[in-house]
Amino acid sequence: MAHLTMRSAALIPLALAALAATTTAQAQSSGWQWLPGLTDPNYKAEASIALTGNRILPDVGRNTNAWGLDLNMNCALLQSPDNRIRTHVNFSRSNKDGVQGTNWELSPRYTMPVREAPGLSLGVGPSLGLFSVKSAASDHTYTGLGLATGLNYRAGPLYTGIDVRYHRTTSHDGVSLDPVTWGAKVGLNF
Numbered sequence: 001m002a003h004l005t006m007r008s009a010a011l012i013p014l015a016l017a018a019l020a021a022t023t024t025a026q027a028q029s030s031g032w033q034w035l036p037g038l039t040d041p042n043y044k045a046e047a048s049i050a051l052t053g054n055r056i057l058p059d060v061g062r063n064t065n066a067w068g069l070d071l072n073m074n075c076a077l078l079q080s081p082d083n084r085i086r087t088h089v090n091f092s093r094s095n096k097d098g099v100q101g102t103n104w105e106l107s108p109r110y111t112m113p114v115r116e117a118p119g120l121s122l123g124v125g126p127s128l129g130l131f132s133v134k135s136a137a138s139d140h141t142y143t144g145l146g147l148a149t150g151l152n153y154r155a156g157p158l159y160t161g162i163d164v165r166y167h168r169t170t171s172h173d174g175v176s177l178d179p180v181t182w183g184a185k186v187g188l189n190f
Contacts, residue, residue, distance in 0.1 A: 030081070037076025047073040048159040050187025054092055056101070059178040066101065068092030070163075070185045075108050084111045086123060088148065090165075092181075102132040103181075105165060107148040117153075124149040129167040131177055142177050144169035160186045 036043045054066040068091045075085040087108045094101040109123035129144035144167030152161035162184050169177045 032081060033079040035077060036074075036079045040079075043074070043076065043079075045073040045076070045190075047071065047190045048154070048187060049190070050159055050161070050185035052090065052092060052163075052183050052185040054163075054181050054183030056092075056094060056103075057180045057182075060175055061099070061177075062096060064094045064096040064099075064101065066092040066094035066103065066181075066183075068103070070187070078108070080110065085109070085125075086111055088123075088150070088163075090163075099133065099135045101134075104130045105148070105167075107165070109148060109150065111152070119155045120151070120153050122149070122151055127165055127167060129165075129169070131167070131169060131179070133177070138172075140172040142169040142172070144177070144179075154189055157188050158186075159189045160184075 033040055037045075048071070050070045052066075052068045052070050054068065055063065056066050057063050070088060070090050072086050072088040074083060075087045077087075079085055085108055087106070090103070090105040090107070092101075092103045094103075105127055106129075107125055107127035109125035111121045111123035114120040114122060125148060127144075127146045127148040129142075129146065131142040131144060133140050133142070146165060146167035148163060148165040150161050150163040152159070163182065165181045167177070167179055169179070
């Protein structure tokens with residue numbers, strides 16, 4: 001897969017908006033909901049927030065640990081007839097050997113309950129990322145497109161899970177990050 005250029009990375013949101021606009025009528029006629037957060041009086045976010053501990057494995061540079069937050073909720077933009085799309089927003093920070101990283105990731109995931117284990121679900125979906133890397137020698141921000149998957153457990157107020165995410169990133173001076181991130185999280189359901 002070729003690396004994303006800044007131009008192609010900028011076109012991704014436009015392509016997604018065009019796709020969403022052309023599928024709105026089809027989605028609503030098949031039981032899918034477009035903008036349920038604004039149009040459905042029964043919409044409930046059912047939000048969860050968790051502290052995260054991640055291991056980031058970039059293509060270049062050294063592996064590092066990162067700490068952060070995961071906020072996820074029922075998707076308010078597009079929802080399946082069975083109400084299984086949850087949007088995850090991940091924020092994490094790392095600091096190793098004078099290199100500081102700040103990561104933002106947005107991932108809508110289709111979740112499937114695990115029948116044998118009440119409260120357990122598996123989710124998978126696309127992911128958009130913004131990765132800022134600062135050191136004494138450089139300061140670059142990379143955009144990335146990838147895939148995220150996670151196993152989540154909800155029981156009353158307890159929320160916990162594990163995630164694996166991969167992003168193919170833009171490059172600066174011929175260097176790209178292309179990180180694989182895996183981690184665990186624990187928090188609360190609201």
